[in-house]
Amino acid sequence: MDSVPFDLDVLTELTETSGVPGYEDRIRARVIDHLEDSVDRVRTDAMGNVVGTLEGEDDDYSVAVAAHMDEIGFMVRHVRGEEDGPGFLELDALGGWDARVLKAQRVTIHTTEGDLPGVIGSPPPHTLDEDDRTKTPEVEDAFVDPGLPYEVLEERVSPGDLVTMEQTTELMGETVTGKALDDRVCLFAMLEAAERLEDPDVTVHFCATVQEEVGLRGAQALGVDVDPDLAIALDVTVANDVPGFKAGEHVTNLGEGTAIKLKDSSVITSPKVHRRLQSVADDEEIDSQLEILPAGGTDTAGFQNVAGAKPVGAISIPTRYLHTVTETAHVDDIAATIDLLEAFLASEDGEHDYTL
Structure with a gap:
């Protein structure tokens, strides 16, 4: 592949930077640098979460977008x-x-x-x-x-x-491979969407969270502190589309688009939220697939009920070989994730009814 539809240098920088749970200092500094030009203000908290806020015309309604910074x-x-x-x-x-x-x-x-x-x-x-x-x-x-x-x-x-x-990030065929794509590839997608999004109707908090890998701890704190009306989490998900697995065990498949989460072992996403994500993907002709993950949790659950019941959804990037130094994602799925997040946020006006 001669080129990729996004800034591979920034993705490489994020994936190769160190930052384990509770000690995300180096990656936090890079996130702040990238966020500062895209949002109205950036803050951190006592746990080390980063929140970049882009004010909307309606400051009474807010959306939190979360991707975790820590690596195992x-x-x-x-x-x-x-x-x-x-x-x-x-x-x-x-x-x-x-x-x-x-x-x-x-x-x-x-x-x-x-x-x-x-x-x-x-x-x-x-x-x-x-x-x-x-x-x-x-x-x-x-x-x-x-x-x-x-x-x-x-x-x-x-x-x-x-x-x-210690591992470098490399372009391999139509994929990107390296360490810490979980969850730096989604952190990258969030930063790219923040850079593209202009004049949203509602306030958007771009949250780079800490300590996800040891229990969704940063997201749970932000669920209280940010207290959004709607939360969308970004994380990688399993792609077992390799020899040794039956089709029903794949969960997702590389190259078939961004994944809209229905459930994992920590959360069942709000039906009205994942249906609107699907509707936006269809309307914008963004390739997508559904994710039903039998085991594993994400920051989605961290926002769902810590400050009262909240509508939540999640967008995932299909990734092979999770929790290894050769995690692998398809460049088109990464691009589709950025496109869907941007389109969803640009079309969120605070008037959608997500109650059940």
């Missing part, structure tokens, strides 16, 4: 080693990891004195006994090898320091 990662729980020997790091997971994908991956250790490279250890299989070869891996068994003596490592790394996966 780790916190150092122990610096391990012996005098005159090598040093290693033991980890505590921040978010849901599949231990099968961790071995032999490059990582970055974020310390108060700067970043250090490391690798997650993976002993050669022919040196393992039968029990170790067949053992189901656990996240707690993973260790980081920074290539330093124990005495040096103990001085440079402390419990509480953070670890993120």
Whole structure:
């Protein structure tokens, strides 16, 4: 593919920037930089959520759009080693990891004195006994090898320091692949829609949330603090359209359009909201598909009832290989998500009845 219908450099910047739950500092700074020219004001809160507000003609009605900033990662729980020997790091997971994908991956250790490279250890299989070869891996068994003596490592790394996966973002055929597309690709879509949207009829709060990967915590706080009349969340969703899965297990398919969520394990979206999303997609000839996700939660649920019952909907980007360093999304689905969000917000006048 010679070109993509959006700014790939910005998407690359967002996906490659580190920011685990509770420590989203670096990605938060980039979000603020991108939002400031698109909205009337930007604020942050005590948890680190970012809210960029674009005032509408009707300031009595507001819509919250949410995409989370945090990526899954780790916190150092122990610096391990012996005098005159090598040093290693033991980890505590921040978010849901599949231990099968961790071995032999490059990582970055974020310390108060700067970043250090490391690798997650993976002993050669022919040196393992039968029990170790067949053992189901656990996240707690993973260790980081920074290539330093124990005495040096103990001085440079402390419990509480953070670890993120090290991976570049690449254009691969008709797709984009890399780490942290969950949820930086949707964060990117939100920022692009904010840049395009002009003079909305209603006030729109563009919310970059924190700590989604550990329980939708930032969105729950904003559900109270922002207290919108309508909330739309953006997140990636499962695309199991690969060998080994039946068609009914795909959830979504890459290249078939943005996904309009009907349910996941945390929320059943408001029928009138997802029907209007579908209507806008049809009217604007934006490719779309329906998402019925059997497991997994999103910020959608964080806004639904924390400050009283609210109508909620969600737009998802189909993504293969979630919670790995090779998450993969189709460029056309990303573009369709931006188009649908912009068209939905531009057509929201505060007069639609979402009550049941």
